[in-house]
Amino acid sequence: MSVELPVLSGPRLDLPTPEVSAAVETAALLADGSRAGILALLRSGPHCVCEMAAALGQRQNNVSNHLATLREAGLVRATRQGPDSRLVYYERDEAACTAAATIIDELLR
Template identity: 35%
Template structure:
């Protein structure tokens, strides 16, 4: 069974959630690309991706000096549903209070 609190904690940080939004669409993403897209330093982005990896959401592959990340293809269906729900909530426009 998945560690739901760990997954939710990993997704609760805005930079990590936005990184998941990019990675979850598919393909491999170099830390350098994520840095540029999210305005984060290399060390900060690497730490964020380490948290996502520890939660079982992404896997990595070393490519010379960079690390490339992709969606974990072995993630259980429960994990996929949690991430899909978090990303769907992120993409919904916020309603303004009247």
């Protein structure tokens, strides 16, 4: 028995569609300066919203909005701790961030 082996085959129009949705969603989270800036800021430890808004030159509600996006994606956590409990401190979920980096890394190998 033998299998048909294409010789000098032309275009293969039956390639399977690659599954990249997880990488796309992850990349979309990072493809915004505010969100990427938040993740960079949080490398040095927890920060509250107003600190990050000041560092990023963004308004508080925008930063809060981006934090909600990152929170829903699981990349950051909110904790209302410290002497002034009006301040909401955010910290990175390192496991989730590592997982996100892995997803991107697997696309780019």
